Structures are given as C-alpha cells and as structure tokens.
Amino acid sequence: MTQSHSFTQTSPARPARFRLDREGWISLSLLLILAVGASVAYLAGENFFVNLASRMVIIALAGVGLNLALGFGGMVSFGHAAYFGLGGYVAGIGAFHAFDMTPALGIPFLPNGSDQMIPLWLTAIALCGLLAYGIGRLSLGTSGVYFIMITLAFAQMIYYFAISWPTYGGEDGLPIYIRNQLWGLNTNNSLVFFFLCFGLLLAALSFCHRLLGSRFGAALTMARLNPVRLATSGVEPRPIKLVAFVISGMITGLAGALFADLNGFVGTSMLDWHRSGEIMVIVILGGVGRLYGPVAGAMLFVAMEFWLGGLTEYWQFFLGLVLLAVVLFARGGVFGLLAGRSRHE
Amino acid sequence: MKKVMNAGLGLLMATAIAAPTQAENVKIGMITTLSGGGAHLGVDARDGFMLAIEQAGRDDVEVLIQDDAQKPDVAKSLADEFVQRENVDIMTGIIWSNLAMAVIPSVVRQGTFYLSVNAGPSDLAGRLCHENYFNVAWQNNSLHEAMGEYMSTEGFENAFILAPNYPAGTDALEGFKARYTGELANEVYTQLGQTDYAAEIAQIRASGADSVFYFLPGGMGIAFMKQYAGSGVDIPVYGPAFSFDEIIIGAIGDAAIGVRNTSQWAYDLDNAANQTFVSSFREKHGRTPTLYASQGYDTARLILAALEVAHPDDKDAFREALRAADFDSVRGDFRFGTNHHPIQDIYVREIVASGDGVTNQLVGVAVEDMQDVYVDQCSM
Amino acid sequence: MTLSLLFEQLLNGLQLGTMLFLMASGLTLVFGVMGLINLAHGSFYMTGAFVTAWVTGTTGNFWVGLLAGTLAAAAVGALVEFAVIRRLYHRDHLDQVLATFALILIFSEGTRWLYGSSPLWLNVPDSLAGSVTLPFGVEYPLYRLAIIGMGILIAIGLYLLISRTRLGMRIRAGENDREMIGALGVDISTLYTLVFALGAGLAGLAGATIGALQSVQVGMGEPVLILAFVVIVIGGIGSIKGALVGALLVGVVDTLGRVLLPDVFKLFMEASAASGVGAAIASMLIYILMAIILIFKPNGLFAVKH
Known part of the structure; x- marks a missing residue:
C-alpha cells in the first residue's frame, strides 16, 4: 500500500520522466526481493529471516540518510552513528519512561514517556535534526579531512556522554521490554514490523528522489561540484549543505529508532565509531550517489554478515578484503558493477 | 562461529541422527564471550559447563554455543536466533550485565528458561525478576x-x-x-x-x-x-x-x-563435589578453574538435576525442580531465595x-x- | 590537592602526551607529504606491541623485542604502502577513509587469527622497574620517566631529520609542492614508502612501549588512534610542531581533567554523584577542547597551507 503510494508520488511534476532504465530495474528488483523474501519467510514460519530482512531495510534507511550528505552533498561525515544512536535512545528512553510511568527525562513538567511509535519517531527526527544542525553549523566551517575528523569527534563526544550517563544504562544499554506500538497494529508480529520499516524506507527514498529533482537538489549538486560557481550565481553553498546535512541526520535518526525497536535494545554500540564506518561502508558498497545504492549495500552487508559469520569466526577479515577490493577496483559499488557508471560521476 | 557441541561429542551426532525421538531431546543455547579482552571469563564458564554435561553422559542433551564478542546487540540477535529458529528449551552463558539486560528479559518472557552463569544485575533480582529466570552465580553487589x-x-x-x-x-x-x-x-x-x-x-x-x-x-x-x-x-x-x-x-x-x-567459591573448598570438579577440570584443561568455571559447572549440574525430575516442556514441573536446587554445589550450601537468586556463604x-x-x-x-x-x- | 600530586599528574599528562606524539607525528607526516588520511595507523601500533610481546617472550630480552617490534611495524608499513596505500594518493579522502577502514578490519581479525583472543603479557624490563624520587618528594615510576625521555629524544630527532638532512629537505619540499619534487627528479615513490614506514615504525614503537605498561590485545590501537586524530586536528594537519603541541595539550588536559573535575564538582555536589559526573565530563573534555579550537581556528593551531 505504501509502495504504490510512493511510486505514484515519485515525481508528480514530471510523471513521464520516471522511466525504468537499468538502474531503475535493479532498484525495483531489490525492493521486490526484500518484500517477497520477507513474506515467504514469514509464511514458512522463519521469523528469524523476516527479522533479517527488517535489519537490511533499517540499515538501508540509515544509509539513505548518510548518502544524502555523503553522496549527493559531498560531505564525508564520519559521525553518523551519533544520529543513529540518538534515534535509538529516543525510542529506548520513551519506552523506558512509559514502562515506568515517569515523565520523560525525569523532568516533572514533561509528558510521560511514550510507547507510541509516531510521537517517538517525530521526537527522534526532531532531536536528530537539532543535533545535526548544531554539528553541521560548527563543522561546515571546515572542509576535507577536518570535516571528517570533526564529525568523528562530535560523535565520540556523544558516545562518551552516553556511556557515562547512568540513568539510561550507560555502558549497559537500555532494553526495550515491549516493542513500541502503532495504533491498532500488532508491531510484535515480525512481518507487520517489516512492512512498517519497508514503508518508511520507501517514503524516505521517494522523499530524497523528489528533493534531488527539485531546485534544491540542483543547488546541492552544484555546491558539491563547484561551490564557487554556485556562489557567483547568488546562492550561498553553506546553508544548502547545512539543510542537506540536517535532513541526512534526521533520516539516519529515524533508522536508529527502528533499529532499537527491532532489537528490543539500545546501547552505546549504536554510537560507536565503528558504526559510523559501517554506515559509510553500506553507502560505498552499494554505490556512492546512487539513490538506491544503500539498499543494495545494506542487503549485501547483512547477507555477508550472516553468511560469512556462519562460516568463520573471522568474517570481518573477509569483509575487509571485499571492502578493500571494492574501493580499489570497483569504485561504483554494486550499482557501478550492475548498472554502469552513474549519472552523478 | 557456530559450534555445535554434543555431550558425547561425535558419537552423539550419530545417535541424534539415528534416533528419531528428537522431540524429547533437550536443547540448551549458550551465548557467551569467547573473543575480545574479556574472553577468558566466557571460555571458563563454557568449559565448566561442558565438563558437567560430558560427565553426565546423557545423549539427549544438546548444547549450542555462540560467541557474543561482548557486544549487547550481537548477543541480542543470537538470542533471537536461538529462541525463534532453534527453539531452545533453556538458555545460559552470558557473562556481562549489560548483555544480560539486553537478552534475558525478552527471552524469559517468550517462555524460555534462562539460567545465569555469571551476570546478576540488580533489576533482574528486583523489579524485573521473572519466574523463568534463575541466577546460579550471585547478585552483582x-x-x-x-x-x-x-x-x-x-x-x-x-x-x-x-x-x-x-x-x-x-x-x-x-x-x-x-x-x-x-x-x-x-x-x-x-x-x-x-x-x-x-x-x-x-x-x-x-x-x-x-x-x-x-x-x-x-x-x-x-x-x-x-x-x-x-x-x-x-x-x-x-x-x-x-x-x-x-x-x-x-x-x-x-x-x-x-x-x-x-x-562465593574457592578451588580448595573442602567438599566432595568440588574435589571431583577441580581434579577433572585440571585433568581435561591443564589449568586451575576460575570461579567462572565453577559457576558454569554448577549451572549445568542444576539443569541436569532438574532434568531428572521433568522435561522443560512441562514448564511448571521443571521450574519447581530448578527452584528446589537439589544438587551438590561445588561451593557447599546453596539454595534459592524467592527471587531465584542464591543464598550462599x-x-x-x-x-x-x-x-x-x-x-x-x-x-x-x-x-x-x-x-x-x-x-x-x-x-x- | 598538594603541589607534589599536581606535579606527578603533570608528569603523567606529559607521558601520555609523548606517546600521542609518537602516533600523531607519523599520521601528520603522511598527511603532510602524501595528502593521505590513514585510519589504519593504529594497526601499526598493535603490530609493534604484538611482535614485541612475542619476540620478548621467545628471546626473554625486552630490548631485542622492542627493536623487533619497531622494525616489524615499519616493515609492515612499507609493505602496506607498496600493496595498497600508493593506489590511494590520488583518490579523494572518502576512498582513503574506506580503504584504511578495511585495513583495520583485516589487521584486527588477522591478528586475532594468529594470536587468539586473549591478551598477551609483556612486562617492564627489570632495568626500568621500580620508581625514583624526584624533586617535591614525588615518587615516579622509572619506566614512565624513560618514556618521557624517549619522547623528547624522538621529537628532537625528528626535528633534526626534517631540518638538517637530505631526506628532510625532500619531505619539506613534498609538503610544499608535490608535483615540483617529482619534476626535480627525486624518486618520489621511494620517498613516500620511506615516510610511510617511518610513521609506521614510530607507531609500532609507541605500541610496544605502552604494551609493557598495559596489555597487548586486538583493538588496542583504536582508542589511541582516535586520540591521535584529535591531536593532529588540534595542531593542524601536516604540521609536526602542531602534533607536538597538540599531543602535550591533549595529554595534560585529559590527565588533569580526570583528576581535577571530580574535585571541582565535589564543591557543589554530593561526593559519589560528583565523581560520576566529573568522570563523565572528563571523558568528553578533549573533544570539547577540539571543538572550541576548531571554531576559532578552523585549520588547527599551526595550520599548514595546501
């Protein structure tokens, strides 16, 4: 239902322009594989594989967020775990206070925590937007390596903060005992939860598609490729980039909230700098600057994690080799291999 | 990563295939820390546990062992795999409190028994205590x-x-x-x-x-x-x-x-169960067991004692059998309080x-x- | 807080700072000369520590182990430069970050494969065990004092290397104008391999010396790596002087913050809460420091023009 919705809405201004080229076909088949695969697994009673598909979808969503900053905005953020983790903690803390019947953050005049997904998602998106605005404001003054490092440093700051704040578990993390609720849906049902995540992924993809097709998208591309030219045409590149960075943080934060609900747990491992690297890896594996790249990247990554992890204890060794090979020899990632060079390159 | 260890080792694999009475088998899922800076705790807990299983010589008890790398999210997804895919009857093995809090509340809620070999976070002893959760080590404090x-x-x-x-x-x-x-x-x-x-x-x-x-x-x-x-x-x-x-x-x-x-234990404690444990552990592994090994050993022996009374499918009977703690603990006197945590010297x-x-x-x-x-x- | 305690803590900060300098100088050289951002630098730190622990265990001599560890790290560095890194010089930073992130995975898991998951143990050599009495009545471990001394010697050595030798001249030329130095007929790929191996060797030395104080285990390089990045960002990427100043600044601020902040909070909070909050803020302190410095000096304290 959400699926058809997003596709008809893809580009209402230019309905004829949405043609299925090779990249389009690949994208569509990836989504189909996910949806059909999850449904078949559910019918076969294999909840584990449904959850594996949900994991792919959620990690893809985090990648879609980062891709907006990294692939389309040229901002190499090495700190997206901050938004992923913050989103997760919003879901966790909301559920914690709802379970305890105490006001959010223990501040008396705030409403009680919530176990409803919609307000939790909105809170996660809003807070991640604020955080990304703050970090973006301070970081976009720098560029190149400095930008990479300062985003990493901010994420580390939040990581250490979360570790040392005992109220919400610190290093122990925070379990979500009962998965958060959405109206009358049974979110504990693995397939229902999968399609919730899937719907949000489609919504995010369609949002990004429209955003990039708009004047804003053109300005963002120009800000990445030639900021000087953009400035001479009267548009300041920095605010454009900041907006993209904020939206990017929001999408990744939403993914974090879903991830916490999928696992029934939020912990500092969601804020770890390895997580930032992992989200980046997903974007690169799929193909930088391809809208559906993170979907391919996430599917490949989670599948490798599952398959290699079953074969050998040292699966990350092989992940490293694959990654190295992709960076050195297959720069376009999965999409580069399957669909040829990107329009964005 | 996945190691399937059977009680009688290779022999058991054969019996499991030969005997189609698998419904009556007991499946135990162990998630523990076998890699990283804290690996020796998990290794010892596992070795102690498996020693008791081997000594029992029961061919209807199957133990699945996975490494959580001391990461809560890994432990959580392994637990989901055990409960949803492998349908284990009993789970055990977690070393660290943060991992325990990530895994145990949802596991016991889904009706699986959990016996803690090490972690004893205060919440699980207090407000989040559960009838399917037993701690065979100690409460953290x-x-x-x-x-x-x-x-x-x-x-x-x-x-x-x-x-x-x-x-x-x-x-x-x-x-x-x-x-x-x-x-x-x-x-x-x-x-x-x-x-x-x-x-x-x-x-x-x-x-x-x-x-x-x-x-x-x-x-x-x-x-x-x-x-x-x-x-x-x-x-x-x-x-x-x-x-x-x-x-x-x-x-x-x-x-x-x-x-x-x-x-709560020392390898030179003077009781028969402990002497058997320490000497057979030294013989098998060539080192003196730590308290983690003793906790793993006791946990397995408690499970085995309860299995003599009831199969975990009969949840109420099996729970009662666990609660009775009718086994010779290597640490001497051992009984459970009302919150299923030990009362011990x-x-x-x-x-x-x-x-x-x-x-x-x-x-x-x-x-x-x-x-x-x-x-x-x-x-x- | 007595004066002697403060003095001792300053020494501790200095000792952490010199260690960070060994890591950061390699990173910053590689960036300054080749324009490469290398996340895998912590892997050389780990290599140095593991080889030192292994050789020391086999030969029973710490100094042989230390030499072997340092050389092994440099050799592994040269090998990695030859096999992977040199393909990355002309790539953008994103590719560099990812390729070196992949190297971290390969190194960490590979080391685990070779040595297993348990930490290795390396002891301080007998000749440097124990403590000495310093002015102000401070008792200070001899080994840590030796680390500070070694750090100072290496800082001087690096300064002389870069300002007085032919290699140093080429490094400076490389920092200023990469194309030019190639055009002058300098064998640039050998220069790059040398610089990279030098950085890796320094990291290996740092790992080996610290390994004797702490423990030698997989992943030990990562916290140090992140601190070293903070150091070079504060100091200005590419500047050796910046690396030195940044390293000492981070070492001292981190050490004193951990000691002083809980006491500061105890002035207006209950004791156990104060030590918790103090410890929390202290662990964030250097990142706050870095953010503040970058707001006022976006290219670090000793910015290098590229």
Whole structure:
C-alpha cells in the first residue's frame, strides 16, 4: 500500500520522466526481493529471516540518510552513528519512561514517556535534526579531512556522554521490554514490523528522489561540484549543505529508532565509531550517489554478515578484503558493477 | 562461529541422527564471550559447563554455543536466533550485565528458561525478576558487600575505592559501602576499558588511605595491578574475586601476593563435589578453574538435576525442580531465595605463591548465608 | 590537592602526551607529504606491541623485542604502502577513509587469527622497574620517566631529520609542492614508502612501549588512534610542531581533567554523584577542547597551507 503510494508520488511534476532504465530495474528488483523474501519467510514460519530482512531495510534507511550528505552533498561525515544512536535512545528512553510511568527525562513538567511509535519517531527526527544542525553549523566551517575528523569527534563526544550517563544504562544499554506500538497494529508480529520499516524506507527514498529533482537538489549538486560557481550565481553553498546535512541526520535518526525497536535494545554500540564506518561502508558498497545504492549495500552487508559469520569466526577479515577490493577496483559499488557508471560521476 | 557441541561429542551426532525421538531431546543455547579482552571469563564458564554435561553422559542433551564478542546487540540477535529458529528449551552463558539486560528479559518472557552463569544485575533480582529466570552465580553487589563487611572487621577505617564508570561499577561501590563502616579516603570512577591508571595511582599515593578496594574485571584489572606494583605505593589492596581470578593473577605474577579477595567459591573448598570438579577440570584443561568455571559447572549440574525430575516442556514441573536446587554445589550450601537468586556463604581468599606462580588460597568465611538486598523489590 | 600530586599528574599528562606524539607525528607526516588520511595507523601500533610481546617472550630480552617490534611495524608499513596505500594518493579522502577502514578490519581479525583472543603479557624490563624520587618528594615510576625521555629524544630527532638532512629537505619540499619534487627528479615513490614506514615504525614503537605498561590485545590501537586524530586536528594537519603541541595539550588536559573535575564538582555536589559526573565530563573534555579550537581556528593551531 505504501509502495504504490510512493511510486505514484515519485515525481508528480514530471510523471513521464520516471522511466525504468537499468538502474531503475535493479532498484525495483531489490525492493521486490526484500518484500517477497520477507513474506515467504514469514509464511514458512522463519521469523528469524523476516527479522533479517527488517535489519537490511533499517540499515538501508540509515544509509539513505548518510548518502544524502555523503553522496549527493559531498560531505564525508564520519559521525553518523551519533544520529543513529540518538534515534535509538529516543525510542529506548520513551519506552523506558512509559514502562515506568515517569515523565520523560525525569523532568516533572514533561509528558510521560511514550510507547507510541509516531510521537517517538517525530521526537527522534526532531532531536536528530537539532543535533545535526548544531554539528553541521560548527563543522561546515571546515572542509576535507577536518570535516571528517570533526564529525568523528562530535560523535565520540556523544558516545562518551552516553556511556557515562547512568540513568539510561550507560555502558549497559537500555532494553526495550515491549516493542513500541502503532495504533491498532500488532508491531510484535515480525512481518507487520517489516512492512512498517519497508514503508518508511520507501517514503524516505521517494522523499530524497523528489528533493534531488527539485531546485534544491540542483543547488546541492552544484555546491558539491563547484561551490564557487554556485556562489557567483547568488546562492550561498553553506546553508544548502547545512539543510542537506540536517535532513541526512534526521533520516539516519529515524533508522536508529527502528533499529532499537527491532532489537528490543539500545546501547552505546549504536554510537560507536565503528558504526559510523559501517554506515559509510553500506553507502560505498552499494554505490556512492546512487539513490538506491544503500539498499543494495545494506542487503549485501547483512547477507555477508550472516553468511560469512556462519562460516568463520573471522568474517570481518573477509569483509575487509571485499571492502578493500571494492574501493580499489570497483569504485561504483554494486550499482557501478550492475548498472554502469552513474549519472552523478 | 557456530559450534555445535554434543555431550558425547561425535558419537552423539550419530545417535541424534539415528534416533528419531528428537522431540524429547533437550536443547540448551549458550551465548557467551569467547573473543575480545574479556574472553577468558566466557571460555571458563563454557568449559565448566561442558565438563558437567560430558560427565553426565546423557545423549539427549544438546548444547549450542555462540560467541557474543561482548557486544549487547550481537548477543541480542543470537538470542533471537536461538529462541525463534532453534527453539531452545533453556538458555545460559552470558557473562556481562549489560548483555544480560539486553537478552534475558525478552527471552524469559517468550517462555524460555534462562539460567545465569555469571551476570546478576540488580533489576533482574528486583523489579524485573521473572519466574523463568534463575541466577546460579550471585547478585552483582554480593561479593562487594561481603568485602565491605570483611574490611570493616579487619579494622580498616580509611579506604580508597575505585571502579569503572558504568552501572556494574556503580553497583560495586554501592555494594561495598552498604556494609563498610569506616571513612572513605576517596571514591573514584575510571573510564570503562581504561588501560592507563597513572593518574589514579598518584591519587591513591597522595590520599593517605589505609587500604584500596577496587573492582576492575578482565584486562582493566591486570593493567591496574601491574602499574600499581611498579609505582612503589604499598597500601594494601582488596577487591572482589573478579579483580583477582586465577588468569588475572597469573598475568600479574608475584605483585599480587598477599592480596585478599571475596568469592562465593574457592578451588580448595573442602567438599566432595568440588574435589571431583577441580581434579577433572585440571585433568581435561591443564589449568586451575576460575570461579567462572565453577559457576558454569554448577549451572549445568542444576539443569541436569532438574532434568531428572521433568522435561522443560512441562514448564511448571521443571521450574519447581530448578527452584528446589537439589544438587551438590561445588561451593557447599546453596539454595534459592524467592527471587531465584542464591543464598550462599561468601568466602575470603588470599593470593599466595605456589610453584613458579601464584594462586588463591581459602582463608575463611566473610559472610554466612548472604542474600541480596533486592529480594524485597521482587514481586514473585 | 598538594603541589607534589599536581606535579606527578603533570608528569603523567606529559607521558601520555609523548606517546600521542609518537602516533600523531607519523599520521601528520603522511598527511603532510602524501595528502593521505590513514585510519589504519593504529594497526601499526598493535603490530609493534604484538611482535614485541612475542619476540620478548621467545628471546626473554625486552630490548631485542622492542627493536623487533619497531622494525616489524615499519616493515609492515612499507609493505602496506607498496600493496595498497600508493593506489590511494590520488583518490579523494572518502576512498582513503574506506580503504584504511578495511585495513583495520583485516589487521584486527588477522591478528586475532594468529594470536587468539586473549591478551598477551609483556612486562617492564627489570632495568626500568621500580620508581625514583624526584624533586617535591614525588615518587615516579622509572619506566614512565624513560618514556618521557624517549619522547623528547624522538621529537628532537625528528626535528633534526626534517631540518638538517637530505631526506628532510625532500619531505619539506613534498609538503610544499608535490608535483615540483617529482619534476626535480627525486624518486618520489621511494620517498613516500620511506615516510610511510617511518610513521609506521614510530607507531609500532609507541605500541610496544605502552604494551609493557598495559596489555597487548586486538583493538588496542583504536582508542589511541582516535586520540591521535584529535591531536593532529588540534595542531593542524601536516604540521609536526602542531602534533607536538597538540599531543602535550591533549595529554595534560585529559590527565588533569580526570583528576581535577571530580574535585571541582565535589564543591557543589554530593561526593559519589560528583565523581560520576566529573568522570563523565572528563571523558568528553578533549573533544570539547577540539571543538572550541576548531571554531576559532578552523585549520588547527599551526595550520599548514595546501
């Protein structure tokens, strides 16, 4: 239902322009594989594989967020775990206070925590937007390596903060005992939860598609490729980039909230700098600057994690080799291999 | 990563295939830490557990073992795999409290039994206690509380106390303070995973304390003690057994001699079950078991004793059998409180030279029949 | 807080700072000369520590182990430069970050494969065990004092290398104008391999010396790596002087913050809460420091023009 919705809405201004080229076909088949695969697994009673598909979808969503900053905005953020983790903690803390019947953050005049997904998602998106605005404001003054490092440093700051704040578990993390609720849906049902995540992924993809097709998208591309030219045409590149960075943080934060609900747990491992690297890896594996790249990247990554992890204890060794090979020899990632060079390159 | 270990090893695989009566088999899922800086705790817990399973020689008990790499999210997804895919009857093995909190509440809610070989976070003893959850080790605070009492009776009046800044660390110092009657020279929290303790050791030197109590498990404890020994500070140190297990003191060496620590078990405890355990563990693995191995061993023996009474499919009967704790614990007297946490003696051990290394030697009892303080918060 | 305690803590900060300098100088050289951002630098730190622990265990001599560890790290560095890194010089930073992130995975898991998961143990050599009495009545571990001394010697050595030798001249030329130095007929790929191996060797030396104080285990390089990045960002990426100043600044601020902040909070909070909050803020302190410096000096304290 959400699926058809997003596709008809893809580009209402230019309905004829949405043609299925090779990249389009690949994208569509990836989504189909996910949806059909999850449904078949559910019918076969294999909840584990449904959850594996949900994991792919959620990690893809985090990648879609980062891709907006990294692939389309040229901002190499090495700190997206901050938004992923913050989103997760919003879901966790909301559920914690709802379970305890105490006001959010223990501040008396705030409403009680919530176990409803919609307000939790909105809170996660809003807070991640604020955080990304703050970090973006301070970081976009720098560029190149400095930008990479300062985003990493901010994420580390939040990581250490979360570790040392005992109220919400610190290093122990925070379990979500009962998965958060959405109206009358049974979110504990693995397939229902999968399609919730899937719907949000489609919504995010369609949002990004429209955003990039708009004047804003053109300005963002120009800000990445030639900021000087953009400035001479009267548009300041920095605010454009900041907006993209904020939206990017929001999408990744939403993914974090879903991830916490999928696992029934939020912990500092969601804020770890390895997580930032992992989200980046997903974007690169799929193909930088391809809208559906993170979907391919996430599917490949989670599948490798599952398959290699079953074969050998040292699966990350092989992940490293694959990654190295992709960076050195297959720069376009999965999409580069399957669909040829990107329009964005 | 996936290791399927059968009781009778290869032989068992054959019987499992040959006998189509798998419905009556008992499947145990063990998630424990086998890699990373804290791996020796998980390895010992596993080896102790598997020793008891092998000794029982039952061919209808299957144990699946997975490594959680000390990461909560990994443990959580492994637990989902065990419960949803493998349909295990019983789960066990988790070492760290943060992993336990991530995994156990949802596992027991889904109707699977969980027996803790090590972690005993306060929530699971108190407000989140559950009828399917049993702790066969201790509640987190216990050993620290006992040390607080012991140091008070030893006449220390000005202790410097130290733990990592994370909830189990806070619990440790709270536990210590609960029964300690003297003054505190200082109370310091370090970073989790911190490896350089120069600043803290300088503070200890300057504090004028008459004793140091610290809780630093795994690699942190080794780093601290090595640096402490090299610093020339000679204030006596005390701690729970977690800071001084056989592996840690082996790495520290002579610098550890004379240190006293509290434990619910010691390898030289004089009872028949313990003598069998220690000698067969040494024979099989060529090393002296740590308290983690003893906890793994006891956990397996409790499960085996309960299996004599009922199959886990009959949940109420099996639960009653677990609650009865009708087995000879290697630590001596053992029974469960109403919150399914142990009531047991806590002993004091001293580190002494032995051969070309050092070892823990039993000194006496610190607290008899110790029960955790959270039992009143449990509504079970 | 007595004066002697403060002095001792300053020494501790200095010792952490010199270690960070060994890591950061390699990173910053590689960036300054080749324009490469290398996340895998912590792997050389780990390599140095593991080889030192292994050789020391086999030969029973710490100094042989230390030499072997340092050389092994440099050799592994040269090998990695030859096999992978030199393909990355002309790539953008994103590719560099990812390729070196992949190297971290390969190194960490590979080391685990070779040596297993348990930490290795390396002891301070007997000749440097124990402590000495310094002015103000401070008792200080001899080994840590030796680390500070070694750090100072290496800083001087690096300064002389860069300002007085032919290699140093080429490094400076490389920092200023990469194309030019190639055009002058300098064998640039050998220069790059040398610089990279030098950085890797320094990291290996740092890992080996610290390994004797702490423990030698997989992943030990990562916290140090992140601190070293903070150091070079504060100091200005590419500047050796910046690396030195940044390293000492980070070492001292981190050490004193951990000691002083809990006391500061105890002035207006209950003791146990104060030590918790103090420890929390202290662990964030250097990142706050870095953010503040970058707001006022976006290219670090000693910015290098590229």
